[in-house]
Amino acid sequence: MNNNTDNYYFRVEMKNPAEWKWTYYNPISISVSNVLELPILTPTHLQPVMEKTTVNLSCSAEAPCPKQPPTISWSNIPESANITTQLQKKPNKTQSVFSHVIFKASHTDHRKNISCTATYVMLQVLFSPKETHITIDPSDSVSVGTNVTLTCKSKASPNEMNYTWYKRGQEKELYFGEQLTFHVNSGGWYFCIATNMHGSQTSEEIHLIVAESLIITESLIIGCVGGISAFLFIFVLVILFRRLKKVKASIIRETDVSDQGHEKHVQVNSVYINSAFFDG
Structure with missing residues (x-):
């Protein structure tokens, strides 16, 4: 609490046997404040840099409770920037969080305001x-x-x-x-x-x-295969039908020729018989 701000002294007391007391009169000054110092960004002002030049930035924030140090976040830095963070002791024995950023300057970074933010309290809500x-x-x-x-x-x-x-x-x-x-x-x-x-x-x-196109393609393939198969089947039937028709026609012609020959033979015999009958 800030009312604890004061000078403190180290004192040694010995009650027995002589009840000796001694105070170290070089005070230790402790200042307690409810307001934390703002994060420190270094360098505070960047000089113009050439494109593709490496830029180094650091940001530090006090860590009064080292077990729950603050979180440092950066704004307007490239996504490719390399960030490292660590907790360090300062010469006055207090601790701070240091965050370092390194990136290559690009024309897209021109006139960007780069800043760092220290977050000490983060609300965590549990939810489904x-x-x-x-x-x-x-x-x-x-x-x-x-x-x-x-x-x-x-x-x-x-x-x-x-x-x-x-x-x-x-x-x-x-x-x-x-x-x-x-x-x-x-x-x-x-x-x-x-x-x-x-x-x-x-x-x-x-x-x-x-994909519908694939379904249509498969259907077309199946339809084409089926159509070709049906066409070949019909074609074979037509060929067989024509061959059977030719064979049947050939058999009929042979039968007609055979019958005509038989009729001629009968007629000749009939004439021969008739002729012989009149001569007798």
């Missing part, structure tokens, strides 16, 4: 899973015979969660885990349930679609 949803890779329209990965995402505190997968029309669980990977044979509706120690939440169903 929220915003539970599913992402699909490669997409929601996939080809038959390919692999697809479904990922269940959710926000919760604590964020240690269990995930359970289901498919519409099936009562039994498909899988337990954040990601579900499987070989696509057909489409369907899938959903997941995220659970932590404070509750659970069910995601909206996601529709896994088998």
Whole structure:
């Protein structure tokens, strides 16, 4: 508390046997304040730097409670910046958190105001899973015979969660885990349930679609194969029919020729017999 600000002295007392007392009169001054010093950013002013030049920045903040040191965050620094943070003792025996940032200057960093913020108190709220949803890779329209990965995402505190997968029309669980990977044979509706120690939440169903173009292609292939097979079957039947017709026609002609020869033979004999009859 700030009312503890004062000068303090070290004193030694010995009651027995001589009741000796001695005070060290070089005081120790302790100042207690309710307001913490602002984080210190160094250098306080940056000189113009050339593009692709390395920039080094440091930010320090007091850590009055080393077991719960403040968190230092940076604004307007590149995503590629390298950040290191550590707790250090200062010459006056107090401790501070030091955060160092290193990055390469780019034209996109021109005129940016870089700052650091020390956060001493962070409110932690415990809650059940929220915003539970599913992402699909490669997409929601996939080809038959390919692999697809479904990922269940959710926000919760604590964020240690269990995930359970289901498919519409099936009562039994498909899988337990954040990601579900499987070989696509057909489409369907899938959903997941995220659970932590404070509750659970069910995601909206996601529709896994088998690409229509592939279905049409397969149908066309099957139709073409069926059509070709039917055409060949009919073609063979026509050929056989024509051959049978030719064979039948050939047999009929041979029969006609044979019958005509027989008739001629009978007529000749008849004439011969008649002639012989008149001569007698």
